[in-house]
Amino acid sequence: MSYEQALQALRDGDLKTAIPLLARAVEETAYANEELNHAYTLALYRAGEKARLGYAALEMGDAALEARPALALDYFQRAFLGGLDAACLRYIGEIFEGWAPSRVDGVAGVDGVAGPTTPSAPIRKVAHVVGSVRSDHLPAQHVVAVVESLRQLGVESQVFTTEWSSSWFFNTNGVHADSELLLADAVIASTDGNFIERAERVAAAIRAWGAEAVFYHAGFNEQITARVAAFRPGPIQINVAHGVQMDADFFDGFIHLTKQGIAASHHSTQPREWIPALSDIVERVRACPPNMRHLMGLGNAETVSATLGDLQQVSDPAYLYVLTGILKVFPNHFHLFAGSGDVKTIRAALHAEGVLPRVRFLGTMSEVASVMAATDVYLCPFNKSDESVLLEAMATGRPCIAVGFPDDSARNSAAEVLGIPELTADSEVAYLAIAQGVLRDAENRAQYSELVRARFESEFSRASLGRKYVEFLSKLQQVG
Numbered sequence: 001m002s003y004e005q006a007l008q009a010l011r012d013g014d015l016k017t018a019i020p021l022l023a024r025a026v027e028e029t030a031y032a033n034e035e036l037n038h039a040y041t042l043a044l045y046r047a048g049e050k051a052r053l054g055y056a057a058l059e060m061g062d063a064a065l066e067a068r069p070a071l072a073l074d075y076f077q078r079a080f081l082g083g084l085d086a087a088c089l090r091y092i093g094e095i096f097e098g099w100a101p102s103r104v105d106g107v108a109g110v111d112g113v114a115g116p117t118t119p120s121a122p123i124r125k126v127a128h129v130v131g132s133v134r135s136d137h138l139p140a141q142h143v144v145a146v147v148e149s150l151r152q153l154g155v156e157s158q159v160f161t162t163e164w165s166s167s168w169f170f171n172t173n174g175v176h177a178d179s180e181l182l183l184a185d186a187v188i189a190s191t192d193g194n195f196i197e198r199a200e201r202v203a204a205a206i207r208a209w210g211a212e213a214v215f216y217h218a219g220f221n222e223q224i225t226a227r228v229a230a231f232r233p234g235p236i237q238i239n240v241a242h243g244v245q246m247d248a249d250f251f252d253g254f255i256h257l258t259k260q261g262i263a264a265s266h267h268s269t270q271p272r273e274w275i276p277a278l279s280d281i282v283e284r285v286r287a288c289p290p291n292m293r294h295l296m297g298l299g300n301a302e303t304v305s306a307t308l309g310d311l312q313q314v315s316d317p318a319y320l321y322v323l324t325g326i327l328k329v330f331p332n333h334f335h336l337f338a339g340s341g342d343v344k345t346i347r348a349a350l351h352a353e354g355v356l357p358r359v360r361f362l363g364t365m366s367e368v369a370s371v372m373a374a375t376d377v378y379l380c381p382f383n384k385s386d387e388s389v390l391l392e393a394m395a396t397g398r399p400c401i402a403v404g405f406p407d408d409s410a411r412n413s414a415a416e417v418l419g420i421p422e423l424t425a426d427s428e429v430a431y432l433a434i435a436q437g438v439l440r441d442a443e444n445r446a447q448y449s450e451l452v453r454a455r456f457e458s459e460f461s462r463a464s465l466g467r468k469y470v471e472f473l474s475k476l477q478q479v480g
Contacts, residue, residue, distance in 0.1 A: 054082025127211035149466030311341030
């Protein structure tokens with residue numbers, strides 16, 4: 001049967017016609033026709049049909065797995081563009097676990113031959129595997145900071161890329177020579193061959209370099225990176241989860257950039273550490289105009305507070321009670337909200353109390369430096385705080401106020417990150433009292449600012465980043 005009509009509709013950009021025809025075609029061919037599979041997934045991708053793309057590509061990968069495992073990885077990677085549930089992630093993880101080399105005397109090996117042994121001396125040579133070192137790849141920005149911080153501690157790093165999105169699906173070109181690279185001495189992977197051939201070359205390069213530990217800065221959405229990890233080219237392997245961790249049992253430990261990531265981890269029995277990413281918020285705030293408040297329409301404000309993140313987290317009565325109390329006590333105080341969500345409940349409550357005119361809803365913002373530049377105090381939500389935003393507020397030395405929930409680790413993350421008892425409340429009444437005290441006294445506010453800045457420099461600055469990575473490696477050596 002000819003499927004030319006379906007393929008032609010895709011070539012003509014007629015997705016409305018192409019998608020149903022291609023859907024029928026791939027079912028009739030039982031996902032065995034690579035040209036049709038590619039056309040169907042491409043049509044779904046272009047149409048923004050994420051859910052259908054995810055599950056169709058997963059079916060295609062499953063069908064190709066036994067005969068053409070490299071092609072299966074290609075389809076699995078497409079499936080991640082649509083999003084996959086936990087059961088699907090675990091399924092793919094089990095496939096990779098089946099490919100991982102067996103262990104001889106507790107050490108990874110290939111064909112019964114023992115692999116590199118876990119070093120007993122302090123580790124001084126580590127590899128970093130990242131999808132790309134182009135400037136628009138966020139994990140690469142983090143790797144730059146980690147490499148620099150480790151170098152200051154005498155730990156040598158070599159960065160290897162997998163170029164997972166090059167020469168593939170939506171990006172058919174190879175690595176762009178004119179792209180801005182963040183690490184000029186990185187080993188850039190060749191994009192020749194299929195996914196497994198590409199992964200084999202990267203794994204061989206890591207082994208040849210002699211890494212004592214390997215950090216994988218990626219999730220399962222990078223199937224080539226995951227395949228490199230399954231080859232286990234280093235004696236110690238750590239997944240640095242920039243989002244969802246790799247759900248596979250060939251890592252010795254996990255580093256999470258968010259505390260929520262640890263709570264959601266499938267590998268609850270393996271060593272895990274929360275080491276947040278760094279931010280250049282201080283430089284970005286300095287670059288803001290000195291009259292930021294005036295530009296934001298806050299020229300009459302004596303003090304300004306802010307809360308960033310999902311508005312659902314600040315719509316509860318307890319938080320609105322605190323905010324209303326602040327605005328009533330300080331008639332020249334303004335508050336800024338930056339985040340997505342329904343504002344109706346919040347607006348209605350603040351309007352009823354007569355304080356709405358001094359509240360600004362800025363919507364979703366990709367750049368929060370302007371908010372921090374105009375802010376005196378950062379008010380954490382009660383239910384769930386975005387710790388990355390809290391860390392940026394701390395980096396700029398803004399006094400931050402949080403509620404502690406010792407019996408609820410998910411809700412207590414803000415208090416744990418802040419780590420300053422004087423700015424941590426045990427109730428909304430205590431929260432209001434702390435906030436009023438900080439806003440009322442500029443000298444008091446300056447003292448708290450120094451406390452917050454000192455806490456940040458001690459635990460979350462660039463200087464502390466390498467130390468935490470080294471401490472985690474030492475912990476894994478002891479476990480091994």
